Amino acid sequence: xxxxxxxxxxxxxxxxxxxxxxxxxxxxxxxxxxxxxxxxxxxxxxxxxxxxxxxxxxxxxxxxxxxxxxxxxxxxxxxxxxxxxxxxxxxxxxxxxxxxxxxxxxxxxxxxxxxxxxxxxxxxxxxxxxxxxxxxxxxxxxxxxxxxxxxxxxxxxxxxxxxxxxxxxxxxxxxxxxxxxxxxxxxxxxxxxxxxxxxxxxxxxxxxxxxxxxxxxxxxxxxxxxxxxxxxxxxxxxxxxxxxxxxxxxxxxxxxxxxxxxxxxxxxxxxxxxxxxxxxxxxxxxxxxxxxxxxxxxxxxxxxxxx
Amino acid sequence: xxxxxxxxxxxxxxxxxxxxxxxxxxxxxxxxxxxxxxxxxxxxxxxxxxxxxxxxxxxxxxxxxxxxxxxxxxxxxxxxxxxxxxxxxxxxxxxxxxxxxxxxxxxxxxxxxxxxxxxxxxxxxxxxxxxxxxxxxxxxxxxxxxxxxxxxxxxxxxxxxxxxxxxxxxxxxxxxxxxxxxxxxxxxxxxxxxxxxxxxxxxxxxxxxxx
Numbered sequence: 107x108x109x110x111x112x113x114x115x116x117x118x119x120x121x122x123x124x125x126x127x128x129x130x131x132x133x134x135x136x137x138x139x140x141x142x143x144x145x146x147x148x149x150x151x152x153x154x155x156x157x158x159x160x161x162x163x164x165x166x167x168x169x170x171x172x173x174x175x176x177x178x179x180x181x182x183x184x185x186x187x188x189x190x191x192x193x194x195x196x197x198x199x200x201x202x203x204x205x206x207x208x209x210x211x212x213x214x215x216x217x218x219x220x221x222x223x224x225x226x227x228x229x230x231x232x233x234x235x236x237x238x239x240x241x242x243x244x245x246x247x248x249x250x251x252x253x254x255x256x257x258x259x260x261x262x263x264x265x266x267x268x269x270x271x272x273x274x275x276x277x278x279x280x281x282x283x284x285x286x287x288x289x290x291x292x293x294x295x296x297x298x299x300x301x302x303x304x305x306x307x308x309x310x311x312x313x314x315x316x317x318x319x320x321x322x323x324x325x326x327x328x329x330x331x332x333x334x335x336x337x338x339x340x341x342x343x344x345x346x347x348x349x350x351x352x353x354x355x356x357x358x359x360x361x362x363x364x365x366x367x368x369x370x371x372x373x374x375x376x377x378x379x380x381x382x383x384x385x386x387x388x389x390x391x392x393x394x395x396x397x398x399x400x401x402x403x404x405x406x407x408x409x410x411x412x413x
Numbered sequence: 414x415x416x417x418x419x420x421x422x423x424x425x426x427x428x429x430x431x432x433x434x435x436x437x438x439x440x441x442x443x444x445x446x447x448x449x450x451x452x453x454x455x456x457x458x459x460x461x462x463x464x465x466x467x468x469x470x471x472x473x474x475x476x477x478x479x480x481x482x483x484x485x486x487x488x489x490x491x492x493x494x495x496x497x498x499x500x501x502x503x504x505x506x507x508x509x510x511x512x513x514x515x516x517x518x519x520x521x522x523x524x525x526x527x528x529x530x531x532x533x534x535x536x537x538x539x540x541x542x543x544x545x546x547x548x549x550x551x552x553x554x555x556x557x558x559x560x561x562x563x564x565x566x567x568x569x570x571x572x573x574x575x576x577x578x579x580x581x582x583x584x585x586x587x588x589x590x591x592x593x594x595x596x597x598x599x600x601x602x603x604x605x606x607x608x609x610x611x612x613x614x615x616x617x618x619x620x621x622x623x624x
Contacts, residue, residue, distance in 0.1 A: 158535060160531055160534070160535070177534045177535050177537075178534055178535060178536065178537035178538065179537065180537060182535065183535070183536075184532075184535050186528055186531075186532070188526075188528050189528075190526070190528035190529055190531065190532040191529075191532075192529055192532070192533075192547055192551070193529075193551060194550045194551055194554065203536075203538075203546065204533075204536035204537060204538060207537075207538055207539075207542050207546065208536060208537035208538060249532075252532075252536070253536075256536055256537070
């Protein structure tokens with residue numbers, strides 16, 4: 107029996123009277139990609155921030171390879187919803203700064219490595235641009251390159267595409283997908299259900315600071331039995347299909363599979379989420395291609411940070 | 414314009430201008446350094462430090478600079494502290510400037526997005542590195558116009574030190590006005606020289622990248 111790569115034990119975080127994390131247990135093996143899904147305020151982002159050590163815990167502990175990581179020790183990299191690039195530096199300098207200051211690399215070597223990292227996310231040509239001169243998708247790719255340059259052993263993605271339009275979302279998701287294929291251990295908070303279903307090996311559904319469902323991603327999406335998860339998924343699917351009734355009635359909830367069946371559209375492209383979900387061939391495959399590229403347009407943008 | 418007058422008046426006025434610039438720049442430098450310390454105190458964890466900073470800022474922003482100068486020049490010797498006029502002048506300008514600088518620095522640093530600091534922290538930058546390489550340069554963008562404005566204010570406010578007997582630009586022009594009986598020309602020249610000095614300050618402080 108091997109110890110898991112990441113072990114979060116009974117994580118609790120309480121701010122005033124609000125229980126943000128209510129005793130979360132999560133263990134992740136090396137090379138696993140875990141998707142965290144759930145409604146806004148469910149604690150997904152807070153869980154990532156707690157694992158990264160950005161927010162203090164009121165209970166529980168985080169172990170990575172058996173020891174508690176501290177911010178900046180090189181164990182954990184994080185990619186944020188708002189990119190958090192440094193506006194006064196060029197893309198290349200954003201990637202090179204920590205290499206120089208933390209890894210003590212000579213300037214030329216750090217610049218060279220930064221260029222290699224930008225090349226990896228397809229942005230070598232834009233190394234001399236400042237963040238303000240880049241699109242949101244390009245900024246997020248620079249942020250990913252900045253994180254990768256430090257060679258973290260675990261990368262946390264905190265809604266990396268939530269502030270991007272559908273086209274820009276796709277270019278960022280492609281980079282993350284490529285990263286998953288290299289065997290990088292990752293935790294991904296996302297409202298891109300199709301992406302989570304296709305990239306994550308495991309998915310966890312959070313609500314009110316607890317993990318309600320945790321299992322193989324395909325199972326979580328396919329045979330969602332937990333009522334709260336069923337409601338969450340079917341709301342999402344109805345919205346994606348521009349269904350007229352955005353308010354599901356819990357009693358009459360058809361469940362996500364039934365909703366899948368409603369989405370009859372011709373011509374399923376190769377590799378659509380549908381096939382990745384491994385659903386029975388009787389189910390109509392169309393419609394789910396939407397999930398691969400859909401943004402999250404109807405998600406209510408609440409001013410307070412998610413979770 | 415009477416060119417003979419200009420020829421006669423300009424050399425002493427320019428000597429006065431040099432004194433004005435020297436005293437002001439010394440005051441601004443002192444103000445910036447002391448202001449940074451006060452800004453740090455005003456965001457410190459210690460309640461005592463924060464209170465002291467708040468007290469300092471309200472005193473030096475709330476009492477007219479002229480009154481502060483008179484207090485430094487007349488009240489300190491009365492308390493047995495004897496300081497030369499030039500020290501009283503530079504010190505008062507600097508300590509007053511510090512109160513404004515502290516507010517500019519505190520406000521500027523507060524505009525730095527917390528995410529930029531979190532990213533630096535996770536990538537392993539130390540607090541000092543984060544301050545010097547991330548927070549300060551980002552804040553500098555927003556603080557720059559206010560700092561230039563404050564420098565200009567001090568340059569002009571330095572005219573008040575003529576009151577404690579220092580022969581700077583304003584005092585020189587007053588002397589010139591009464592000795593030549595040509596106040597209009599004297600003060601016009603004086604004002605012109607202030608304008609030129611402050612144009613230089615504005616040019617130096619202009620953010621080319623933003624324009």
